[in-house]
Amino acid sequence: MAASAAATGSSGSSSGPAGPTVTIDRDAIPRDPVPTRPIPLKASQEAQVKELYHARVRQKCADEIREFATCASNRTFTATFACRAQRLTMNSCMVGYATQEELDRAREEWWATRSLRKAERDAKERKRVEQEKFHREWWGLDENGRRKLAEKKAKE
Secondary structure, X not given: OHHHHHHEEEEEEEOHHHXXXXXXXXXXXXXXXXXXXXXXXXHXXXXXXXXXXXXXXXXHOHHHHHHHHHHHOOXXXXXXXXXXXXXXXXXXXXXXXXXXXXXXXXXHHHHHXXXXXXXXXXXXXXXXXXXXXXXXXXXXXXXXXXXXXXXXXXXX
């Protein structure tokens, strides 16, 4: 894909035998439009949407969550009673933002960033192949993982 090739690049610094670090420029990859009649998502894809959804809700209620966490730190079962006001504030904030509209926005964001995820997967696969090639060269292995030296000795 042309967008993934343009979006990947190396940082220029070599990080040892693994080669250059691959970075993805999130702004260089165009966002995909949301399909008008989207196909149903698989369970793993729906889990990714839910993860986005929950992260967005937690981000909007970060202050309330922080207050509750501060109150509840170094407490065990007494946190339920001692931090009731903070817990109720945190829960009401999260329930207020946890709406179907927010879930729809998370689903739209998931659809819009699918080419970015594909570019990241492609970059990760390229890095894996490069590392595997380096490993084979370093240890003198053939494509099947056997030592090349043993084959040379067997031929002689």
